[in-house]
Amino acid sequence: MQTANVHIERYDPESGACRTETYSVELKENDTVLQALLRIYEERDSTLAFRHGCRGSRCGQCVLQVDGMPRLACATRARDGMTLSPLKNLPSLRDLIFDRSAVDRRISSQRLYVMPPIQAALGELSVPEAYGRLIGCLECYGCMASCPRFDWRDESFGGPYVFVRLALLHLDPRDQEDRRAQARALGVDECAGCSACRCVKGIAIRRDAIGMLLGQES
Numbered sequence: 037m038q039t040a041n042v043h044i045e046r047y048d049p050e051s052g053a054c055r056t057e058t059y060s061v062e063l064k065e066n067d068t069v070l071q072a073l074l075r076i077y078e079e080r081d082s083t084l085a086f087r088h089g090c091r092g093s094r095c096g097q098c099v100l101q102v103d104g105m106p107r108l109a110c111a112t113r114a115r116d117g118m119t120l121s122p123l124k125n126l127p128s129l130r131d132l133i134f135d136r137s138a139v140d141r142r143i144s145s146q147r148l149y150v151m152p153p154i155q156a157a158l159g160e161l162s163v164p165e166a167y168g169r170l171i172g173c174l175e176c177y178g179c180m181a182s183c184p185r186f187d188w189r190d191e192s193f194g195g196p197y198v199f200v201r202l203a204l205l206h207l208d209p210r211d212q213e214d215r216r217a218q219a220r221a222l223g224v225d226e227c228a229g230c231s232a233c234r235c236v237k238g239i240a241i242r243r244d245a246i247g248m249l250l251g252q253e254s
């Protein structure tokens with residue numbers, strides 16, 4: 037056991053106040069950030085708000101920023117002195133919880149699902165190899181926090197998660213829309229000189245999604 041200080045950026049929607057609070061917590065070797073948060077919640081402060089679900093890197097619910105980088109809390113080792121904050125570039129609801137609806141709205145407004153409605157199960161069709169590398173996306177929206185261009189209020193730019201979704205649709209043999217044209221309309225050309233996207237699951241967003249939408253397949 038080691039006593040660690042954990043700094044947490046908190047937000048109170050009732051007062052609009054933001055503050056950083058430091059908690060002292062006992063950490064075991066190999067404890068994750070999520071285990072540290074649960075211990076703080078149970079032993080120090082039950083008003084702390086954060087999300088989690090599967091505890092095994094499958095649901096994406098626990099995504100947050102650790103020292104400024106998007107991470108899954110359940111898959112990141114906790115350390116003394118770490119700073120936890122909600123995903124930037126997205127509106128905060130309370131403490132470490134951000135508002136997913138800011139991105140959810142784009143999925144319906146941009147029709148980011150197979151069009152026309154599914155005719156065949158994908159399992160019966162062959163898909164390009166790149167599809168298999170992208171389909172592991174958890175839809176956690178963590179990558180949106182790594183993008184210097186994305187702003188949830190600006191609908192003219194899709195952002196990394198939207199480009200991953202468009203790339204998956206482009207590679208899906210059932211989809212009949214022109215997803216490359218849609219990506220261009222959502223500003224993918226602005227990515228030409230950038231490679232800042234980071235995925236919490238290690239998906240190569242710049243190469244496998246954006247590069248493919250830009251016609252830069254390697």
Ligand code: SF4
Pocket residue numbers: 182183184185186195196199226227228230231232233242246
């Ligand atoms: S390449 Fe850069 S600008 Fe484009 S989505 Fe990724 S981080 Fe954002």
Ligand code: SF4
Pocket residue numbers: 096172173174175176177178179180196197200234235236237238239241
């Ligand atoms: S690409 Fe990665 S970071 Fe972005 S939503 Fe999917 S799993 Fe999350």
Ligand code: FES
Pocket residue numbers: 088089090091092093094095096097098099108109110111
């Ligand atoms: S709790 Fe499900 S991915 Fe972390």
